Amino acid sequence: MDQHAIAQCVATVVGTRRSVRAFKPTPLDRAVVEQILEEASTAPSGANIQPWRVYVVTGAIKDELADILVTAFRAGSAPAPAHFPDPLPDGFRTRLMDFGARYYASLGIDRNDTPARMRQTEKNFSFFGAPVGLIISIDRRLKPHSWIDIGLFAQNLMIAAKARGIDTCPQVAFAQFHDQIASYLHMPDEEITAFGISMGYGDAEAPVNQTRMPRQPVQDFTRMLGFPAV
Numbered sequence: 001m002d003q004h005a006i007a008q009c010v011a012t013v014v015g016t017r018r019s020v021r022a023f024k025p026t027p028l029d030r031a032v033v034e035q036i037l038e039e040a041s042t043a044p045s046g047a048n049i050q051p052w053r054v055y056v057v058t059g060a061i062k063d064e065l066a067d068i069l070v071t072a073f074r075a076g077s078a079p080a081p082a083h084f085p086d087p088l089p090d091g092f093r094t095r096l097m098d099f100g101a102r103y104y105a106s107l108g109i110d111r112n113d114t115p116a117r118m119r120q121t122e123k124n125f126s127f128f129g130a131p132v133g134l135i136i137s138i139d140r141r142l143k144p145h146s147w148i149d150i151g152l153f154a155q156n157l158m159i160a161a162k163a164r165g166i167d168t169c170p171q172v173a174f175a176q177f178h179d180q181i182a183s184y185l186h187m188p189d190e191e192i193t194a195f196g197i198s199m200g201y202g203d204a205e206a207p208v209n210q211t212r213m214p215r216q217p218v219q220d221f222t223r224m225l226g227f228p229a230v
């Protein structure tokens with residue numbers, strides 16, 4: 001394959017990945033999942049320490065974990081999600097509000113309909129119906145720097161999956177149920193749940209999968225220095 005074709009191929013796979021939140025039940029072969037994980041593990045990491053740890057669940061194990069998490073969610077037994085600072089600084093807050101508006105509009109959920117929003121949030125914990133769930137953990141003694149590594153691993157994983165027509169959704173929602181997850185998966189004490197990923201063939205017809213989240217133009221987040229003026 002020539003360089004242009006490779007660039008086009010990468011742009012297509014990267015550019016068509018979406019967070020998919022409704023899946024077909026079609027199972028994934030273990031060999032395919034292992035191949036995707038192997039490709040994910042080519043991610044760079046600071047000093048090559050490779051801090052990612054992955055638990056892959058499917059079938060009855062996935063269903064049992066999902067039951068535990070859905071029960072915990074309904075019981076309101078998690079600490080309030082602390083994924084973002086409160087208050088979220090202005091520019092970020094605008095984008096978060098825009099995300100919420102698009103997401104709930106795609107589902108026909110009124111932003112003030114809290115029970116309906118809760119029902120949708122709950123679907124995180126059954127992996128949005130995906131046949132395979134992944135829990136990504138990291139040694140809690142590591143510094144934020146090493147969390148970058150697991151993000152790179154996750155993006156590699158999602159791209160390796162998408163290249164095979166397999167969809168994903170990265171989900172920090174799992175982090176708030178670390179205690180239940182760690183107990184069920186018998187995680188060593190030093191590990192902390194960073195996020196989960198749902199994986200399977202997306203249901204292209206599902207309304208929730210029609211959403212396209214916009215991006216800022218390059219010039220809004222970049223300063224180009226030292227290039228000839230255009």
Ligand SMILES: Cc1cc2nc3c(=O)[nH]c(=O)nc-3n(C[C@H](O)[C@H](O)[C@H](O)COP(=O)(O)O)c2cc1C
Pocket residue numbers: 017018019020021099124169170171172173174195213
């Ligand atoms: C670290 C991380 C955590 C996320 N957590 C969740 C989550 O808990 N639940 C969810 O539905 N989507 C979650 N998402 C998906 C984002 O909402 C999504 O990536 C963003 O809106 C951009 O849309 P796109 O992935 O379709 O391009 C997460 C994404 C990332 C990168």
